[in-house]
Amino acid sequence: MYSYKYPHPAVTTDSVIFGFDGSSINILLIERGIEPFKGTWALPGGFLNLDETVEEGAIRELREETNINDVYLEQFHVFSAPNRDPRERVLTVAFFALVSKNDFEIIAGDDANEAQWFEWNHLPPLAFDHAEIVRMAKEKLQDKLRISPIAFKLLGREFKMDEVQRIYELIHEKRYDRRNFLRKMESSGFLKKTEEESICRCLMPPSVLEDKSSPKVFYVYSFDEDAFNKANASKEWRKYPFDF
Amino acid sequence: MYSYKYPHPAVTTDSVIFGFDGSSINILLIERGIEPFKGTWALPGGFLNLDETVEEGAIRELREETNINDVYLEQFHVFSAPNRDPRERVLTVAFFALVSKNDFEIIAGDDANEAQWFEWNHLPPLAFDHAEIVRMAKEKLQDKLRISPIAFKLLGREFKMDEVQRIYELIHEKRYDRRNFLRKMESSGFLKKTEEESICRCLMPPSVLEDKSSPKVFYVYSFDEDAFNKANASKEWRKYPFDF
DNA sequence: GCAAAAGTGTTAAGCTTACACCCATGA
DNA sequence: TCATGGGTGTAAGCTTAACACTTTTGC
Numbered sequence: 001m002y003s004y005k006y007p008h009p010a011v012t013t014d015s016v017i018f019g020f021d022g023s024s025i026n027i028l029l030i031e032r033g034i035e036p037f038k039g040t041w042a043l044p045g046g047f048l049n050l051d052e053t054v055e056e057g058a059i060r061e062l063r064e065e066t067n068i069n070d071v072y073l074e075q076f077h078v079f080s081a082p083n084r085d086p087r088e089r090v091l092t093v094a095f096f097a098l099v100s101k102n103d104f105e106i107i108a109g110d111d112a113n114e115a116q117w118f119e120w121n122h123l124p125p126l127a128f129d130h131a132e133i134v135r136m137a138k139e140k141l142q143d144k145l146r147i148s149p150i151a152f153k154l155l156g157r158e159f160k161m162d163e164v165q166r167i168y169e170l171i172h173e174k175r176y177d178r179r180n181f182l183r184k185m186e187s188s189g190f191l192k193k194t195e196e197e198s199i200c201r202c203l204m205p206p207s208v209l210e211d212k213s214s215p216k217v218f219y220v221y222s223f224d225e226d227a228f229n230k231a232n233a234s235k236e237w238r239k240y241p242f243d244f
Numbered sequence: 245m246y247s248y249k250y251p252h253p254a255v256t257t258d259s260v261i262f263g264f265d266g267s268s269i270n271i272l273l274i275e276r277g278i279e280p281f282k283g284t285w286a287l288p289g290g291f292l293n294l295d296e297t298v299e300e301g302a303i304r305e306l307r308e309e310t311n312i313n314d315v316y317l318e319q320f321h322v323f324s325a326p327n328r329d330p331r332e333r334v335l336t337v338a339f340f341a342l343v344s345k346n347d348f349e350i351i352a353g354d355d356a357n358e359a360q361w362f363e364w365n366h367l368p369p370l371a372f373d374h375a376e377i378v379r380m381a382k383e384k385l386q387d388k389l390r391i392s393p394i395a396f397k398l399l400g401r402e403f404k405m406d407e408v409q410r411i412y413e414l415i416h417e418k419r420y421d422r423r424n425f426l427r428k429m430e431s432s433g434f435l436k437k438t439e440e441e442s443i444c445r446c447l448m449p450p451s452v453l454e455d456k457s458s459p460k461v462f463y464v465y466s467f468d469e470d471a472f473n474k475a476n477a478s479k480e481w482r483k484y485p486f487d488f
Numbered sequence: 489g490c491a492a493a494a495g496t497g498t499t500a501a502g503c504t505t506a507c508a509c510c511c512a513t514g515a
Numbered sequence: 516t517c518a519t520g521g522g523t524g525t526a527a528g529c530t531t532a533a534c535a536c537t538t539t540t541g542c
Binding site for chain 2: 533534
């Protein structure tokens with residue numbers, strides 16, 4: 001037992017993991033294996049250890065519960081309604097994470113029966129106040145997308161421009177003109193167009209590569225994170241290259 | 245004594261209160277009356293009660309420690325390094341608040357020796373990790389200022405346009421052209437220009453009002469919060485009317 | 489009287505938006 | 516061959532940025 005002179009709340013972290021699969025945005029949920037809300041879908045997360053920061057706790061829980069490692073993670077809000085957990089006073093620090101869905105093999109662990117992706121507009125009923133947490137995560141993601149090149153964290157190292165456009169369209173719930181989108185994105189100066197030669201090697205399935213009869217060329221891009229960080233530090237760039 | 249099966253961190257709230265006095269931005273600090281860091285300046289804040297949200301806790305602490313009531317308050321980050329407080333594991337939810345400095349009479353209360361405003365670029369050494377908290381608060385304030393009409397919370401109900409401009413210049417550390425600033429601000433559509441007649445009544449000291457010899461007319465504005473909220477809800481407005 | 493602040497328009501450059509056709513690919 | 520996706524340019528409208536002089540006020 002741990003005793004304190006004054007009452008202390010329990011503290012958890014919960015993570016809204018957004019995963020893009022090339023055509024839709026998904027959120028990773030786990031089915032709770034223990035009470036309360038046993039059998040209900042919930043955000044991955046859990047109690048904070050006393051020797052770790054909330055960031056470290058969130059990362060650990062992701063690894064333990066879903067087998068997801070090494071992702072972009074950002075805290076966005078504390079949810080603290082006194083009765084949000086029926087067991088005791090539990091305050092949660094909410095994070096969102098962005099991943100390329102296909103980069104991970106999801107494996108449910110620990111006190112989760114199952115871990116599964118859901119299309120982000122068709123989530124099942126959620127435990128606790130997790131629906132509210134998801135709602136706010138979407139809002140914060142939208143805001144953040146406008147001012148930083150966060151979209152690329154939903155993609156692999158190389159990607160086609162229309163995948164980027166799809167992400168912006170899904171998050172902002174808006175359609176964009178293909179040519180205008182391309183032009184503005186390229187003019188940010190942080191996207192490298194991969195040499196056409198290498199394109200075939202990178203993205204085509206082997207069966208296609210072997211057929212030398214046609215070029216099969218598409219432009220493939222990668223995000224130049226170093227260039228961005230340098231420009232960002234010196235504050236010498238257009239106000240909002242990623243505001244669409 | 246309060247006992248738990250698992251260890252729980254203590255939870256506090258800390259608030260960075262930005263106050264504008266017409267020419268500079270200030271931060272309200274208290275001098276700690278108790279150990280640790282007794283006699284050192286620190287952000288107002290304190291331990292969370294178990295029957296209140298973090299927002300309610302932050303508001304209560306402000307009232308108790310500084311006599312500030314009824315302000316705009318927004319949480320922006322959780323600071324959770326395991327050793328940030330020498331006493332025990334303490335995790336803090338940081339808020340920032342915006343006030344018109346002259347609206348409040350600051351009275352130190354509780355476990356504070358004194359409460360005092362400091363020009364925000366000349367703060368004394370701070371207790372705990374409060375310098376880091378202030379640093380991040382300034383960053384978040386800058387971001388938030390770009391996308392929302394938060395500047396007006398630093399001003400009274402009526403204000404002159406150059407006060408608004410001064411706020412933007414101080415926060416973004418940048419000078420703006422007076423005419424361009426005025427034009428863009430007015431074109432947001434959310435500023436009401438007070439009738440010139442009423443200006444004399446509102447802002448002039450009585451001694452000046454009695455001297456009828458000259459008009460003493462300045463344009464005075466107020467922010468139309470209702471119009472903004474309505475427009476904001478319907479999402480039918482220019483992308484960033486407040487991005488300077 | 490003099491220094492400081494408030495009022496006021498125009499122009500050029502840059503950015504955003506709208507729009508249509510051709511070619512290659514895969515079914 | 517037909518539907519789909521990917522590649523490409525231009526013109527109009529809007530927003531921003533740069534710029535100076537006059538009047539009023541407070542000292």
